[in-house]
Amino acid sequence: MRSRFFVISSFILLSIASWYFLEGFVLRNYIALIPILFSIQILLNDFIEMYLFMNLNTFWFKILIFPGTVLHEISHALAAKITGCRIINISLFHFNAQGSLGSVEYTQQRDKFSVLRNFIVGFAPFFGCGIVLIALLNLTRSYYLGEILTVNIVNAENIQSILNSVVLIMQRFYQQFSLLNLNPIIILILYLQICFGLGAAPSSIDFKGTFSSGVRNPIGAFLFLLILTSIFYLGEYSLTSQYIVLFFRWILLILLVSISLLIASIPFVYLGTKFTELSLSKKFFTVAIPILVYMPTNNIVLTLLAFLITMFLLRYSWIFLKPR
Secondary structure: OOHHHHHHHHHHHHHHHHHHHHOOOOOHHHHHHHHHHHHHHHHHHHHHHHHHHHHHHHHHHHHHEEEEEEEEOOHHHHHHOOOOOOOEEEOOOOOOOOOOEEEEEEEEOOOOHHHHHHHHHHHHHHHHHHHHHHHHHHHHHHEEEOOOOOOOHOOOOOOHHHHHHHHHHHHHHHHHHHHOOOOOOHHHHHHHHHHHHHHHHOOOOHHHHHHHHHHHHHHHHHHHHHHHHHHHHHOOOOOHHHHHHHHHHHHHHHHHHHHHHHHHHHHHHHHHHHHHHHHHHHHHHHHHHHHHHHHHHHHHHHHHHHHHHHHHHHHHHHHHHHOO
């Protein structure tokens, strides 16, 4: 918890400093905005995982977010391999009740690039889960000839444009339900989107590894900051500006998609935990009645409504069916 507080505080201070000291620079809005969005992503991810952990036993909690955990750890492992690290142990998923959900242990040369390697490996799930998340959102859109999500929706000019982008992405997510028709493939894609939305946020261990390596290796930390500064100034030259801005727009798009999906998933996380609280017989009726509604109507909205009404009636029967 302390490391999360330190990371979020650092991000907020970075955003404030960037906004006040980088006026007139091309990347000012991106550098001021991205850390704030990272903080929001972390807080939303922590809130959802904490809620799930408190309302489900450890085994079912881990099973529920299994796909996001696996892709998260695969992203770490691929980044470690690409940067020349030696993987000594990899666990894509822990079934034990203690510790983290998964882990990747690696070793590397102790040189001036070690901080950069730790940063790339630590933040790899953000790009790994984020890119797959965007691909899944675009999969259903392209299949039904809808407009796909690209960096063109990203506009960092002001807060209103960012909020508009979040609303647009959430609309795209919910629009997928009109394509549902109890298609198991679409149901699976929706489930994976929620899991990868959770997996895209770097964990406390990821942040700790990056920051602690900088403390242990000040020369490497200085070189890392020098590389970041160079990227920042490359954004000021016409020859490289469009590529640097495009890179930052992709980061912003992944953040906006992840945050939007985390917000959109909150109702489903709540409903999912309430469903697990039902007895086996009540679970059966909660599923059977919506299917009986869907068969003659072929209407997904009525089916979802039947599911909600049935589940809440059975979950809170002591309120609705109070004996006289």
